[in-house]
Amino acid sequence: MSYVIFGRAIKTEYLTLGTLFATGLLAYSSMGGRKASPTGKTMSERVNEAAPIKAASKEEEELMDSIKHFVAEAEKEGGGSSHH
Template identity: 70%
Template sequence: MSYVIFGRAIKTEYLTLGTLFATGAAVYGSMGGKKEAPAASGKSLTERVKEAVPISAGSSEEEQLMNSIKNFLAEAEKEGGASH
């Protein structure tokens, strides 16, 4: 079977291959570009997150919860650091 495009008969096989190659070229073109390396500031991930996301409590209950979470994370970090 073929389709008539601009007065010419084009087989469906060629239309299929053209579509696949065009899609592949579009994907390949969108993946290009300069890759930026993460900044080597010497800070750990947890330190950078703490700086980026300030945590402030609105009540004493929230403050207690935040302190318990911070203590839990500190203990987990110590245990994780000791095993490596």
């Protein structure tokens, strides 16, 4: 069986192969590669700059400090970068 596209008969096998190739190429190009941080800052530093958190009470401040300490320790153990 074939389809007529732009006045030419094209077999379904070629349409199938073209679709699979285009899908694979699209998936491959969307994966990209590892992209270095443009500023050289860690993820937590960029997040802190983008959305600073202000504590409303002493308990919240202690909680935020413990979370920041936990994240800093995790970055030290992981080498300071995420692996995607």
